[in-house]
Amino acid sequence: MQIFSTFEYSSYIELAISDLEKKGIKKEDIFIVPLNNRTEDRRIFDSLHRADGVSLIDLGMALATAFSVIGASIGFKLSWGPIYWGIISAFSGFILGLGIKIFMFKVIRKNQRLLRGKHSEVILIVDCHAADAEAVEQTLWKNLALGVSKVRPDGL
Template sequence: MLMQVYAILENNIYVEMAISTLEKNGIPKASIYAVPLDNRQEERKLFDNLHSSDGTSLIDIGVALATAFSVIGTSIGFELAWGPIYWGLITGFIGFVIGVAIRLFTEKVLKKRKRLLKGKHPEVILIIDCEGKTAELVENILWEHLALGVAKVK
């Protein structure tokens, strides 16, 4: 019975080692197919839309700072000319703007640096055609060579 074994590995020396180990164990070169995946070239979108979200909120710090600033502005506003309501709204708006600016700075500058330093390595998909009796051996070889995931299809 013919089976296909699929595996995803990082594109490094372990891919070559896994392929050569498979060939040494009787899997012909014509039965091994490697497909390298490309990295994402475009930047991720900073603002979410209705259909997709990355789970990062830009207003969370802004709302917290708006609350804190409006409480302080309201209490100080009792002593100022316009009164507590106007000063609470003004300082709340200022706190919100400062919080959104902080979040934009962290997302655009600090996290971008972290992503550049960390770097993403492209991955390789290996497709191996083998007999059912050798599928377990192929799977073990792939796991030994640091496969990220392995699947068997009959």
Template sequence: MQLFSTFESTGFLEMAVSTLEKRGISKESIFAVPLDNRREARKIFDTLHRSDGTTLIDIGVGFATALSVIGASIGFKLAWGPIYWGLIGAFVGFVLGFAIRFFIELVVKKRKRTLKGKYSEIILIVDCPESKAELIEEILWNHFALGVAKIK
């Protein structure tokens, strides 16, 4: 049976490996693989084949609706009339909302992404008999593994 687990690169990984060795798992049965994490920044604009589930136009559409109504209402008293002022209000509202959302995604959420989040840095693979699988899984969880999987 094989157990796969992911860890951050901390002392807990080394403690887990030494605990496994103390419990009778040989060094040849323990295999650690370092991962290369993503270096480039995430893309803000979606493509046809990839979407991250966030939209940049939701606030823009709401502002466009609100400012077009206000522009059309005020436009009855202005020279160009309500249709032109409604369209101008819609355009200004959309651009304003898009800029606000773009700023939020670019600055605020990027800062949150860098502050929080745990990254898997090492995969630990343990070969063991099926009788010791529960013990090894418990050891890995107790040493703060980010994830554990068993394969028979």
């Protein structure tokens, strides 16, 4: 039986391995695969088929609405009238909001990600007998595994 588990890259994976070795699992039956970190930056703009759930235009739309109301109100006193000044104000509010969001994602969140340090996960695969599977699974959960799954040799 094979047991797959994922861990954050920390000392807990070393503790899990030493606990498994104390329980009689041989070193040859333990396989560790570290995942690589992403090397390229994430794309800011989404395509038609891929979206990351982050909206860049929400603040721009809110500021466009607020600016257009204010611009239309002030436009009654100006020479071009409320419609033109409402459209000009909406456009400038949208550009301002879009600029703020792009600045936040490119500068502020990138710095936060660098300060926190983005560590990848580690996959731990343990080959064991079916009788030892429950003890191995409990050991992995006790050592803060992110996820654990068992695969029997017959494919079930």
